[in-house]
Amino acid sequence: MKKLLAIILSVVTCFACLSLVSSCGNNSKFVGTYEMVSITGTMTYNGQTTQLDESLYEYYRITLNKDGTALVESKGNNTTSKIENEGTWEYKNNKVRLKSTQAGITVVEEMDWEDGVITYVANQSGQGMEISMNLVLEKVEE
Numbered sequence: 001m002k003k004l005l006a007i008i009l010s011v012v013t014c015f016a017c018l019s020l021v022s023s024c025g026n027n028s029k030f031v032g033t034y035e036m037v038s039i040t041g042t043m044t045y046n047g048q049t050t051q052l053d054e055s056l057y058e059y060y061r062i063t064l065n066k067d068g069t070a071l072v073e074s075k076g077n078n079t080t081s082k083i084e085n086e087g088t089w090e091y092k093n094n095k096v097r098l099k100s101t102q103a104g105i106t107v108v109e110e111m112d113w114e115d116g117v118i119t120y121v122a123n124q125s126g127q128g129m130e131i132s133m134n135l136v137l138e139k140v141e142e
Contacts (some may be wrong), residue, residue: 026119028066034053034118034137036060041122041133052133062098062118062137070098 041052060074064105070089075082087100096118111120116139123132
């Protein structure tokens with residue numbers, strides 16, 4: 001179960017972690033740390049399906065820095081599995097775009113942003129794994 005949880009954490013974090021090229025506009029309203037408030041969906045790995053929910057995580061957060069860098073961090077409950085992925089971000093066409101490199105592959109993902117809330121919807125499959133999720137993160141007031 002711990003191995004499956006570690007895989008789930010890694011996959012969900014990789015899907016959410018993207019790096020983007022900084023845009024030229026004023027992105028100050030987007031800068032800050034966003035913490036997970038909900039995650040729903042399923043992940044199937046080698047025929048075993050797991051329901052995704054907040055109880056799987058001790059924390060899950062995305063930090064968007066002023067200089068265009070980003071950090072995605074997560075840690076599973078009851079496990080030592082901890083993920084930290086760095087990348088870049090930008091806000092363009094009403095989307096927060098994250099870009100990162102994971103295992104030599106560049107990944108670019110788009111997330112909706114509205115009034116301090118990031119919503120990420122993923123429906124992807126590959127290499128014996130299928131994930132369908134909806135992740136919501138709210139900006140933490142500093």
